[in-house]
Amino acid sequence: MSLMEQILALHSVDVQVRALRGRLDSAKHYLKTQETHMRDLQAQRDEVELQRKHTQAQIANLEMEANGVGVQIQKMRDELNNSGNTKQYSAILTGLKSLELQKDNFEQQALAQMEKVEQLVARIAQFDVKLGERTTLHDKATTELHDRTKETSERLGELDRERALAASHVPAPSMTIFDEVANMHDGEAVSTVMTVDARSREYACTACNVEIPYQLYSRLLGDGTSLIQCLSCKRILYLEMAELEAASKRKPAAKSV
């Protein structure tokens, strides 16, 4: 096998490994996204729940205060009924009015806080609906990842072994180039070269359409001991059989010119 044939053999298994791993990675990524959404929602819900608890505690305090004042009011009313003279009566009455205002104030504040609690409870309910929807999506994503892992793990193991075998035939420097370019182009490490115009020796990389100089093209027709890369996209270049045949037919004619 020539170096390029080894590279093409490696490439054909490499793209399969990448495709399969890509499917697994996208399922993992989807699950992670769902987990992040759920965590965010839960954190927001916890925050609102904390506010609800604080507000509930404030209501309890306000009600306690109002009850305390209520007891004082009751006491004063008794005193009022038993008051001996007009002066004492009017003093108690003034105190009583002030206390009633205080009690009313506490009750109003408690009422306002109760409305706030109602709003917070409604928001918590909204979060629960959203969390329910997210849980469904999260469960689906978990199943999807589990199924994909199950269906691909065996095949992926085989392909990894095939890839390692194909890679073992490729010399280290060429392997480095292959890995670099494959990573650069999501596995599209190789590209064919097409003849744009044989007479004027115009050739192009079929992946990026950039012109391939004739010097490079003629090296592709050579012994194939080193890899030739596109000057623009860096993909490893090769000639398809039809192109090779066409080129070999053109060669003698080119020499005679």
Ligand SMILES: [Zn+2]
């Ligand atoms: Zn190119």
